[in-house]
Amino acid sequence: MLKPYFSSNNIEIGCDEVGRGCLSGPVVAAAVILPKNFKNKEIKDSKKLNEKLRNKLNLLIQNNALEYTYGIVENHEIDKINILNASFLAIHRALNKTQTNFNSILVDGNKFLKYKNIEHHCIIKGDNEYMSIASASIIAKVYRDKIMEKLHLEYPKYLWNKNKGYPTKHHKNQIKKIGVSKYHRISFNLY
DSSP states (O other), X not given: OOBSOSOTTSOEEEEEEEOTTOSBSOEEEEEEEOOTTOOXXXXXXXXXXXXXXXXXXXXXXXXXXXXXXXXXXOHHHHHHHOHHHHHHHHHHHHHHHOOSOOSEEEEESSOOOOOTTOEEEEETTGGGTBHHHHHHHHHHHHHHHHHHHHHHHHSGXXXXXXXXXXXXXXXXXXXXXXXXXXXXXXXXXXX
8 A cells, every 4th residue: 555645744735747748638737635544555656557447546536635636738838838847837736726735745756846835755656655646646647538538529530538649559640641630739749
C-alpha cells in the first residue's frame, strides 16, 4: 500500500498531470487532499490500472477526498509555452481552485515551479509512492479521457476514444493522411 502522507504534521495536497506525451488535446492536472486515515490497497499510478478499475477508484477518491480540483491547459496554450510549463500551469490552476487550506504540496516528478510561498516536494515516481499523488493521477486521467472521448465525436477519424490523443501508429497515419485538427499540438513532432 502507498504511503498516506509525506509528513503527518502538514495538510498535504498531492498533484499530478496527464497527457504530456499526447499529440492532441489538453494537459490535465488534479490536486487532491485526502483524510489522514484514508487507506486503499488498489490505488496506484493510473498508468498501472485498467480502465474499469481506474473508473471505480476515481469515484472512491471523489467520495472520500477532503477536496479535489482540476487544472486544464489547452493545446494552443501548450504550443505557446511548451509542455513542461503547461504541466506546471495545469497544476497551479488546480491549486488555485482549491478552497481547503494546505501547507505542503507533493508533486509527481523532479521539477516544479514554486506555488506562492508554500513548500513543495518533487517526488520521482511519486504516483507510485504516495496515496494523494496516485489519487491525483487517477482522477486527472479519468477526467482527461472523458475530454478526449468527447473530442472524438467531433473528429472520429483519429480514434481519440481509443488512443486518447497519444502517438499511436493509427493516430500518426491519420495526421499524415487528413492533416491536423484544431486540437492538435502544432509545436509537437506530429509524424
